[in-house]
Amino acid sequence: MVVKDIKAPKIQKKKSLYRASSMDRAGAALFDLLIIIMPIISVLLAPIKQKIKIASLVNEYGYLGLYLFLSVGIVFVTLFLYSYVSQYFFQKTLGQFIFGIFVKEKGLVKLSKKATLIRSFIWSAQVLLLCITMLPIFINESWQFLHDKYSNTSVVTQSQYKYKNLWVQKVGLCLFAMAVGSVLLIKMANEGVPSQVAERTSQCTSAELLAKYDVGSEKRLEKLYSLYLLNRISKNCLEEEVEVSVYNNSNSDTVGLIKADFFKNVNNDISKKYSDSICGKNKNSYACKVTKLKSYGEEFNLEDQAPLYAKIVLAKKQYQSGKLESLEKTINSMPDIDIVSGFKAGYAAKVAWGKTKDKKQIFNLVKGSSSTDEQATFQMWSCNKFMQQSCSHKNSKACGAFREIAYVPEDNKELFELTKLSLDVCEQNFEQRYELRDVERLRKILIQKRRKKMKSLLGIVVNSKHSDLLKQQAASYYISFAENEEDVAPMYIYWMSGNHNLVWKNIGEEIYKKYYSFSSGEKLIGIANVLNKAFPSELSEKRIVLSALVNKKIKKQPGRNIASEGFPKSTVIDLLKKDVL
Amino acid sequence: MIFPYFDAFKSLYKSPLILLLIIINLLYFFAGVAHWEQEYKKTLAEKTLLKTQGAIYATEIIHDYRYDNTVQQKIAIKSITDHSLHSALGQIAFRDHHFLTRKNYIYNDTVALNWWKKKKNRFVQSDKSFSSRIYGYSKSQNKIVNLITYQFFHSGVVHLLGNLLILFLVGSALESRGFGSLSVVTYVISGAFAAIAYSFFSKGMSIPLVGASGSISGLVGLYIVLMWRKPVKYFYYLFWPHPRWYGTLYLPAWSLIFFWSMGDIAGVLAGVPGFAGVAYWAHIGGAISGAAIGITYLGYKAAAKELNSQKQLAFN
Numbered sequence: 001m002v003v004k005d006i007k008a009p010k011i012q013k014k015k016s017l018y019r020a021s022s023m024d025r026a027g028a029a030l031f032d033l034l035i036i037i038m039p040i041i042s043v044l045l046a047p048i049k050q051k052i053k054i055a056s057l058v059n060e061y062g063y064l065g066l067y068l069f070l071s072v073g074i075v076f077v078t079l080f081l082y083s084y085v086s087q088y089f090f091q092k093t094l095g096q097f098i099f100g101i102f103v104k105e106k107g108l109v110k111l112s113k114k115a116t117l118i119r120s121f122i123w124s125a126q127v128l129l130l131c132i133t134m135l136p137i138f139i140n141e142s143w144q145f146l147h148d149k150y151s152n153t154s155v156v157t158q159s160q161y162k163y164k165n166l167w168v169q170k171v172g173l174c175l176f177a178m179a180v181g182s183v184l185l186i187k188m189a190n191e192g193v194p195s196q197v198a199e200r201t202s203q204c205t206s207a208e209l210l211a212k213y214d215v216g217s218e219k220r221l222e223k224l225y226s227l228y229l230l231n232r233i234s235k236n237c238l239e240e241e242v243e244v245s246v247y248n249n250s251n252s253d254t255v256g257l258i259k260a261d262f263f264k265n266v267n268n269d270i271s272k273k274y275s276d277s278i279c280g281k282n283k284n285s286y287a288c289k290v291t292k293l294k295s296y297g298e299e300f301n302l303e304d305q306a307p308l309y310a311k312i313v314l315a316k317k318q319y320q321s322g323k324l325e326s327l328e329k330t331i332n333s334m335p336d337i338d339i340v341s342g343f344k345a346g347y348a349a350k351v352a353w354g355k356t357k358d359k360k361q362i363f364n365l366v367k368g369s370s371s372t373d374e375q376a377t378f379q380m381w382s383c384n385k386f387m388q389q390s391c392s393h394k395n396s397k398a399c400g401a402f403r404e405i406a407y408v409p410e411d412n413k414e415l416f417e418l419t420k421l422s423l424d425v426c427e428q429n430f431e432q433r434y435e436l437r438d439v440e441r442l443r444k445i446l447i448q449k450r451r452k453k454m455k456s457l458l459g460i461v462v463n464s465k466h467s468d469l470l471k472q473q474a475a476s477y478y479i480s481f482a483e484n485e486e487d488v489a490p491m492y493i494y495w496m497s498g499n500h501n502l503v504w505k506n507i508g509e510e511i512y513k514k515y516y517s518f519s520s521g522e523k524l525i526g527i528a529n530v531l532n533k534a535f536p537s538e539l540s541e542k543r544i545v546l547s548a549l550v551n552k553k554i555k556k557q558p559g560r561n562i563a564s565e566g567f568p569k570s571t572v573i574d575l576l577k578k579d580v581l
Numbered sequence: 582m583i584f585p586y587f588d589a590f591k592s593l594y595k596s597p598l599i600l601l602l603i604i605i606n607l608l609y610f611f612a613g614v615a616h617w618e619q620e621y622k623k624t625l626a627e628k629t630l631l632k633t634q635g636a637i638y639a640t641e642i643i644h645d646y647r648y649d650n651t652v653q654q655k656i657a658i659k660s661i662t663d664h665s666l667h668s669a670l671g672q673i674a675f676r677d678h679h680f681l682t683r684k685n686y687i688y689n690d691t692v693a694l695n696w697w698k699k700k701k702n703r704f705v706q707s708d709k710s711f712s713s714r715i716y717g718y719s720k721s722q723n724k725i726v727n728l729i730t731y732q733f734f735h736s737g738v739v740h741l742l743g744n745l746l747i748l749f750l751v752g753s754a755l756e757s758r759g760f761g762s763l764s765v766v767t768y769v770i771s772g773a774f775a776a777i778a779y780s781f782f783s784k785g786m787s788i789p790l791v792g793a794s795g796s797i798s799g800l801v802g803l804y805i806v807l808m809w810r811k812p813v814k815y816f817y818y819l820f821w822p823h824p825r826w827y828g829t830l831y832l833p834a835w836s837l838i839f840f841w842s843m844g845d846i847a848g849v850l851a852g853v854p855g856f857a858g859v860a861y862w863a864h865i866g867g868a869i870s871g872a873a874i875g876i877t878y879l880g881y882k883a884a885a886k887e888l889n890s891q892k893q894l895a896f897n
Contacts, residue, residue, distance in 0.1 A: 023823055023825065023826075024825060027819055027823065027825055027826045030819045030820075030826075031817065031819060034582070034819065035582075035583045035817065039839065039840070039843035039844065039847070040843070042843065042844070042847040042851075043843055043846050043847045043850065045847075045851075046846070046847045046848075046849075046850030046851035047850055047851070049850075049851040050850065050851045050852065050853055053851070053853050054652050054655070054853055098830055099825065
């Protein structure tokens with residue numbers, strides 16, 4: 001029997017531990033913060049950063065406090081979790097690992113949960129307080145920071161890194177803290193202090209101070225204007241400055257445009273004065289026209305613009321006399337005038353439009369013009385004024401242009417209808433965004449699947465909050481998507497329950513047509529009766545058909561679709577004669 | 582600051598293919614110097630132009646349903662009462678290809694419109710001759726050739742040098758391990774995928790994509806997959822000239838996922854649609870495609886090895 005040698009177990013020597021140097025600790029903390037935590041935080045805070053960017057772009061800072069609060073919360077939680085997890089499980093963070101240091105609780109081999117919790121919490125709070133509590137005055141004699149002290153832990157190393165003089169570390173830390181503090185102070189001073197100074201200084205004094213620079217130049221005006229926009233100087237104060245400098249500045253086109261816009265926002269009277277002074281020098285200058293237009297706006301009389309506008313008046317008279325040919329002549333006779341050519345073409349086309357039946361000719365004339373200005377004006381004007389009307393003839397060229405403006409594909413009838421609706425809304429009240437939102441709502445619904453789409457449309461119709469215009473549009477779409485009687489039923493009930501006034505008449509007729517295509521006699525008669533009672537005076541071809549249907553009490557006729565027949569009178573009479581209806 | 586150092590600076594003679602890529606990048610750069618965007622910078626400095634353009638753009642995007650619920654439209658609506666936003670909108674408008682190339686505009690101040698159109702047309706004309714338009718990849722310039730050429734063209738010296746430095750570091754590290762030709766293939770393919778990703782996620786942006794960043798991200802993706810657990814050398818510096826506050830450390834290659842992609846992910850999440858300056862999606866797209874090429878390569882290699890061992894067994 002062989003007895004194996006029993007080896008004596010190795011006695012592990014207890015390694016001596018040394019206090020970690022403050023530079024190593026600071027280095028480890030910086031490594032953790034800058035290299036590990038900062039990228040994580042940048043990802044976590046990215047959505048908030050996006051919101052703040054958007055808020056700053058639209059100058060809406062309502063939620064800024066909330067964003068700030070959330071950001072601080074996220075940073076704190078990230079710091080805490082990182083510190084807690086790494087130190088509880090590994091006794092060291094990644095930074096501490098790199099610097100060869102680790103955390104130890106007094107009297108224990110590893111860190112207890114409680115100690116890690118306290119340590120991580122205080123450390124995270126300290127970092128959020130810009131490490132102010134890590135300044136030398138908060139460090140005790142055993143070189144413990146606040147988070148070491150309250151958690152009864154210390155950061156140690158197995159290999160001592162000796163410094164010759166301890167005070168060097170303290171001075172080093174002080175210098176570092178001072179450097180960080182200086183950077184922060186300079187940053188704060190750059191952003192915050194001037195505004196405080198500006199508040200303290202009297203408003204006109206600051207304007208005067210500023211006016212000393214770039215005297216008589218546009219730069220000064222821009223500066224003053226930005227101060228005014230920032231509410232740093234009052235309107236009165238700015239007006240004084242503007243009045244002094246207004247007549248002294250140059251007369252270039254660009255300057256004219258800046259000033260016109262600038263003065264109009266400050267004081268319209270000054271703006272007019274300026275405009276008059278510019279036009280006094282040269283009536284035909286670009287600056288004159290620009291300032292006139294900008295300052296006088298609605299009051300601006302085109303005929304004041306002397307020779308150019310005289311020609312327009314002449315053109316106006318020609319068009320009023322019904323001579324369409326002169327439109328082309330006028331446009332071609334004034335190719336050198338760029339600024340008002342758009343007005344001319346637009347105006348000429350507008351007058352001619354009402355005078356002639358051949359509207360295509362006008363359209364082609366203006367569309368074929370080499371100047372894009374004329375086209376633009378024409379389309380701009382037509383969009384607002386007559387394109388809706390022209391789209392009652394859907395195949396007209398004018399209507400084509402209308403659709404082009406509205407970016408609507410020709411084959412998409414639903415979107416086309418929506419565009420019409422949006423332009424109606426646009427004309428009713430341009431700035432009433434809620435109505436345009438309705439249009440958007442409808443557009444979104446129309447791209448849904450049929451069943452969901454119909455449900456959403458019905459929701460709009462029965463919701464009393466929506467405008468009548470939107471409800472009708474939704475109801476119309478709803479009916480067009482209906483595939484059987486059950487589909488139409490809710491709209492039928494809604495309509496029968498009282499919504500059969502003049503505005504809703506068309507919807508009633510659409511429901512009727514739809515039911516007819518499904519051949520439901522009883523409901524047809526019900527609708528016909530209502531229509532007859534509601535609009536007794538109206539003698540249309542449709543009414544003849546309806547009356548015929550009521551009298552004959554048609555029940556089922558598979559395959560017939562009255563909608564496709566278009567209700568021509570002769571056909572109806574023929575049908576009545578043949579006793580089909 | 583931490584920087585992947587890979588195998589440090591090796592002689593370029595040992596990495597001929599990467600050297601070739603660097604030379605092509607330099608050649609493209611010098612070819613494009615003559616047509617740098619001076620006109621663009623000059624145009625951007627014109628405040629009145631920006632203000633007027635902003636006002637016209639605001640009217641357009643309020644009318645166009647395709648902009649509904651976008652940040653641009655929010656600014657445009659706000660600008661109805663706050664005219665100071667027009668300058669910002671004017672700058673954004675330069676990125677909107679659709680807006681700049683429209684024939685007609687809905688704007689009721691005809692004087693301003695005409696004045697702006699002349700300026701804009703001049704800009705659009707000169708824009709066509711910019712190098713970034715010729716070599717770059719964008720919505721309007723989306724030919725297959727541009728998918729390749731954009732990878733070699735850079736918009737400035739700093740852009741070029743930064744990219745070439747990383748290309749050299751990661752490329753030579755791969756080539757010295759025998760993945761030279763695979764690196765070149767990855768450079769081109771992942772660059773193309775990067776452009777497609779950029780184009781897909783930044784709808785309507787007229788700014789052309791230029792630079793080798795997407796392709797380099799592809800190389801980094803490839804490196805991560807091929808070297809998964811092998812150590813990568815990093816250089817770190819903590820902004821203080823203390824002897825222990827800078828140095829090198831080794832971490833496994835997969836750690837590059839963290840250091841390389843966090844910035845891009847944050848950029849994507851924090852970016853406002855339509856306003857992004859850096860093509861973060863191109864970086865992410867490039868890195869993913871590079872990693873995919875690496876996985877395919879390893880899979881192919883494993884399959885070939887298995888086939889060989891089966892053949893060996895059959896032979897035995």
